[in-house]
Structure formats: structure tokens, C-alpha cells
Amino acid sequence: MLDIQKIRADFPILTQKVNGKPLVYFDNGATNQKPQIVIEAIAKYYQEINANIHRGVHTLSQLATDAYEESRAKIQNHINAKFPHEVLFTSGTTHGINLVANGFASILKPNDEILVSALEHHSNIVPWQMLCEKTGAKLVVIPMNENGELIMTEYDKLLNNKTKIVTVNHISNALGTINPIKYMIDQAHEFGAAVLIDGAQATPHLKPDVQALNCDFYVFSGHKICGPTGTGILYGKEDWLNKLPPYQGGGEMIKEVSFEKTTYAALPHKFEAGTPNIEGGIVLGTAIDYLNEIGFDNIADYENELLAYGTEKLLAIEGLKIFGTSKAKTSVISFNIEGIHPYDIGTIVDKLGIAVRTGHHCAQPIMNFFNIPGTIRASFAFYNTKEEIDIFVEAVKKAKTMLS
Template structure:
């Protein structure tokens, strides 16, 4: 397949810079054409592409050390266990958790949130309150609705304004002695808004609430330090972090995880089983029933190693420059309405085009080789706030270029002409 011609380093006024031409060579999927055009992949908020090192790590696992973990005395099992646990420690360092035991491997952010709702949620009673925000992904809404149905707790929602920023005064007002849990996104997948989570956590803790941060979007774009944040839970997925699908992480403070009952029953989460009763395993294995996604965890470790070689602050600066350039160009297109104009944004440019359905825009962009997401982005309450059925969302990653921003804008103008 032909290599895309739209490569190059991002235009910036000052260092540091990513060597985008070189690092794009690490992502084999980028070297293809779509409808005869070089692929411009701008659907990174849905899933990011994988560097060769991650792909090769998973292949090497299955080709050389495939075995179940924690259960065998033979050599392959020991090697697999060592690699699996090394990946856990890589994650621990990446988010600066205090203890190895505070890192629970799950399928993704969705399962992490459901684990907390199912386990921690058992202590909620009628009249207790859960506080979320209007900008949450469905995965940080529906589990709490289900918990409220089971427990009799009440779901409260802190509103956003028309820029997509959280109304901090309303958030603070909704906190009360009845608030047991606060669940908030760090970076909105539909708007790009970056919430002041450290401030929100302080407010919630002052009210006596436990805090879960949905870091699915944030963790690939900004350094995360769970100890500095002082969050009680932090959830993220591997596939948005240049890692495999089907693997994710729940961080939880050790004492809190110790106090919670298991999420699922089965192998490896037990110490002793008899018909008279069962004793559970230590952390984190108490929450890891059954055979885990071993290859996925090891692949996630490789993805983090890859990001660490680049440096997240450098990646973030590159992506912010792309977002700034895209925003400036988008504002010059007649009929284009930006959705999400918060002062602190990252990675995401969401918009509508007057008179053109977002799905039609997405189709035209695809014919130009540009992959974006068009729809409600699993954030229907956000769409309802802005009175929209859907938006077009372009989302940037470390391998995107300033030239690709230009291709995106050309394709948007073409969509406007086709349907104008």
C-alpha cells in the first residue's frame, strides 16, 4: 500500500516537537488509502491506532509464552505471570498509584465503572445521592441509574453551560451530606472539555463523598497522577491509549478496595472454596475472576512504554497545537457551528454544518479519506443540551499532522458545497 503524502511535523512556534514523520512509521495501519485517498484517521476518541511495538508484543505473547497466569508451576505459566504482573506495575507507575495491589485489570472503562457500582454500590441506601455531570458518557450514567433502581438512591446531575463547561457553583450546590458518590469525566468525549477534577474531588471529599474519575479520554492526552488528584477510583481503557481492545484498568485506593465485596465469582478470586463457604483472594485478584485478557494487559504495558518514550507533555503540546489550528480554520467556514468551546479543551473538535446532517458530512469526509465520528457519541444528554441529534467529531492523536488538519477542512468545505 502507498504511504500517505499528508505527513509532516506540526507547525509550532517553539519546541518541544514530535518527529511525526518518523513516529508515523510505527503505525502500519496509517499507510493505506481509502476511496483512493490517503487515510486521515481522526476518530481517535473512539479508538486509537496501535504502534508496531504493541502489535508485536501481543504476537510474541501468543507465539512464545501463551499460558494461563497464577495457576501453573510450569515454565510458560511462570513467564506469562511475570509478564502480566510486570504490565500491572507499568500501569501503576504510569498513573502513580501507591501500590501494585491498587491496579485491577478489567475489560475497559465501562466494566471498571460497573464494578464500582456493583461492589461499592452495595452500601448505598434509600435517600443516598450520587452526583454526576451533564457531560458524561453513557457508561458513566447508566450504571448509576441501575444502582439507584436497586438501592433507592437518587441520581443528581450537575449542569453544563453553552460552552460545554461544568457549572462549578451548581456542582458545589448539589453536594450535600446525602452525597455518597461523585462520578465525573476528566475529559468529555463529546465536547473536549477538561474538567478541574482536582477541585471537584476536594469539594466532594469535603462533603464526605467518594469520587470516581472517568479517565477514558484523558489518560492518553495528559499526565495523570492519582495520588496528586486524591481520587478514590480512576477508570480507563487500553484501546484509547494506543493499546489493545478488551483491556482496561480500575485504580482504587487500597483501603477502599479491601472493604468492597467481590464483583464476580470464579477462579483466581478465591483462596479457599468449600460448600460451607468461600474465602477471597488478596487484592487485586479479588476483583479479577476467571482467566484475564493476558495478552491485552501485556499489550497495554507495551503501549504505555511507547508513550513514555515520547513523553506525554510533548504529545499533549502537539495535540493542542493541532486543535488550535483546526479550531481557527473551522471558525472561518460559513455555517459551521462548534460544539464545545470550553476554555480548557483537549483533542476534540465537534461541530455541525448548517443544513447538512452530521452523518452526511461524515460520509463525504470518508470519501475524501478522512475518518471521523458522526453521531451522539454515547452522550445523548449532551446532544439534548445543545438541541442536536448528533455532531461530527474529529479527534486528534500523536500521529496526526497539520497537513491532515488542512485535508479535514478541505473535506468539510466540499461537504458544504455538495449539500449547499
């Protein structure tokens, strides 16, 4: 059992008033809030050890380098990667996907196929489309059903010897569906295809085990797991990372440079050109420690309770329809009320101190599938409460009355 009031006390922002009302923060899918320990760790870095890493012989540089590499090792341990050099620091999920897609430009041939799911965020669609434009490869879409679940029988039919990479999110940001990624990875490997898992929405709710999953790439963002913005991780299997060319050229990613020829540094530095977000990388480790202390099993149990409670309460509102009704689902409720634009409801509940996301959630193909302009998305975190859900439900009822 989690002591929610004690947990809430870790998050200073939760005591804020917004528009004169106590903040109810249900936009955790976009980014989640930061505990005091993370906020303090950022200041502590700048107060005590700020220096550039991997370059100086001086003490501060060594302290900063050690802290950065300790964080990498912590994250390696968290996701169960085999080697620390399989864990690359990035600026976020988008950066990680672009890095891999860019690398595949040297591998793909015209008419090779990239399988992408119908449930993707734009950041897991557009980089692959750009790659197709560059290489002549084809983008093939794994379809979904009305519940917002990927159709595995169709997936099986789409896989073939031309499939070079399958890219799918672990959990959908727009609907909350948890995808059967282990099955998908195993099937793709039967055809020799690589698999990239977009874990942006999964890592706030569960601890991925990249070796058990046997995925080739797993990407996520620090800011969705209580860490700073501008941080993220790309896990890649050693063999793949050795095979892919560097994404950016610059300092730190080289072994030797002359005007005739440059050779590249070993992993992970080959992919980490330039001065990184040093404090961000270090503090991402602090955020992961914080979450592990609460425990991902506890987080999942409690968030499932919030999901069940919120679903029941919202469905009691006449004319309300939830999009994303898979049994395998995380604490995201995406919905509309008949005849009312989601933006209007979002605006009214904001006046009542409630933060939700409205719109297409960077997943326009999903909205097109359901033939809607967007949804209202309430996404719950482990620091939210049933009382907040009650406040939200009353606010939605009020908005409905005003707008009907």
C-alpha cells in the first residue's frame, strides 16, 4: 500500500493553486511532476560539481564524469541492459528514434519494408517516413481494431523477408493500450527484422527488462519519469549500435581526427557528440532511484485502481464515450462527450484548476481512425487520488451542462 499523502508531499507543485483552485494534475502523459529530491539534485550539481565531462583531468571534471557514468550504470541496471555502453543518453524519445532511423539509412534498400503500428505518436511515424523518402523503403502500417488494440493476425501476415524494422510503442499515449510487444519482437526476429520499442509511455508505469524482451532498441524520455526535460535514453543492442553509423559528428565521438580521415570512438561515445545535458543525465538517475524506492509494482497496482475508479465514474456521464477500451491498458482515459468539442471541455476544466490534455495527442492517425478531431485525455500518476478524480468528474459534468 502506498502512503499517497506522504508521496504527494514530495511534489511541491501539487500544493499550487491554479485559477484559484487546488491544482489537479491529470496531464501526466505529456510530462509528469518532479519530486523535491530531483529539484534539489539539479541545484546540487551546479553548486558542487559543475564541469564538463570526459575531458578534464581536474577534480571537478572527474567528479562530474563519475556522476554521469554512475547514472548510466544505474539506468543500465534499471532496464537490465547487458552493458553500460548499450545505454545512450539522448535528449528524449524523439531524439532516440531519429538516431536509429537515421542509422538505418545506410542499411535499407528500395522496397525494403518498415512496419509501424497504427497506434504511434508522430515521433514514431515521421522519422520513418523521412527514412523512406531517403531510401525508397516502404512504410507499412499494422492495423488496430475499435478497442484500440493492434491486430496480431494482421501483423503476422504483414511480416516477410523484406521487413527490416518493426517499430511500435510499448504503451499508446493516446489510448493507454499496452501492446503485446514480446510477441511482436519474437515474430519479427523470425524474419530477421530489428525491433524498436518506444517506451515513452511505458517507463512511467513499469520497469522494462530489455534482455527478457529481447528488443533491439528501447527508447524513453526522462521528463515522463520524474526526471528533467531534455533527457532520455536509447538502449540499443551492442551489435546494432556497432553496425549503425554515428548520428552527429563533433567533439567526444571521435578517436582520431585529421583532414583526411576521422575514426570514431567506441560505444557509447560514438553516439554522444558534443557536451550533453550533464546535470540532466545525472539527475535522471536520481529520478529512477526515487521511482524504484516507491516500487513499480506498487505504482502499477495503485494506478490500476485509479483507472478502474475513473473509468466507472466517467462512464456514468450520459453521452460520454471512452476511446481505448483494451483490457490491457494503463492509467489513461481518453474520451469525448457527444456533440461537444474536446477543447471546450479542456478550457472549462482548466478554469477549475484541472490540467488535462485535449486534442490529437500527436497521434492524428488514431483520431482519423475514430473519425474524431481529438479527445480529452486524463492520464493519472501514482501521486493522484480518487478525490481528485471526483473533482474532475464533477467539473466535466459542469462543463457538459454549460456547453449543451
